[in-house]
Amino acid sequence: MDKDAERVHHPYDDAIIITLLIADYTTRRMLINNDSLVEFLYYPAFQQIRLGRDQLCPINSPLVGFRGMKVQLMGTITLPVVVEAYPQQIIKEVSFLVVDCSSSYNAIIGRPTLNSWKAITSTYYLSIKFPIEYGVGQVQGDQLAARECYLAMLAMD
Template identity: 60%
Template sequence: MVHSVQLTRSVPKIPGINNPIIGFSEDDARRLHHPHDDAFVVSLQIGDYNMHRVLVDNGSSTDILYYPAFQQMRIDMEQLTPTNALLMGFGGTKVFPLGAITLSMTAGDYPQQITREVTFLVVDCSSAYNAILRRPTLNSWKAATSTYHLMIKFPTDYGVGELRGNQVAVRECYIAMLEMEDQQQTMCIRE
């Protein structure tokens, strides 16, 4: 396992890459199992951790970090910034975040990668995902997303970076969500 990689020489920037044309082709979708209507789940480096099961949600206006993932990152609760934000879930359920935290997030593979500071709302509710990536964050990357290709492409100083979805992780999350719903239904029946 590699814990640290150090660059011994610099990678030259590609001239004229400031405004690359970003597109998708059938080659981008070749490795996927079709047909599919899978959710878009990726892995990102958030803070010092490789975080799997990150849902890309073009409809969400808030970056979410679920509390179990926050705990596994061993971040002290005192680092959370209090927030008055109120989140509305499906069915009108109200979720009050525990607080907000700004973490460094890296997407893509070196050298076609980007690193940005992202502010997450930390919420304590059940989810099969560790985090949700929102639309404004994707816009700040100047990213193009394709749910058909399960891919995000974004401009970098070294060409177009890519972030691919993981169909296996999507299906694991789906099964985990079904198990959570069964537990919630059982609890409601007992009440």
């Protein structure tokens, strides 16, 4: 375990930010949030994946952000997500709420997906481990990206 900690610059309180393959598009700056009850895909990332708005399923439920602001929901979409590289990978369909608001993240992965991966997250090691057919797969968080996202969010405020 201590070998895993060598990859991380201590002390810190950084978020777990990872890269995943969503619908065959490498998507960086994905926040892992154990508190989120849904998965979010921000509209700019949705556009980068080159998906059409006609592929979204409409949704008529309001979403209120942390500051009490209403967030524009574009719709929902289910997309294949690949975690890590073969042979230590898992592939799952993930249902995202597509939102049109500013964020330094491209997406937020919450509890439903983490549970479907049977994932264990570690903020200390900035990593996620999950069972695969022959052992344990792991995705390492990107500490530099976490700090860049944090600073970008501060600048937006």
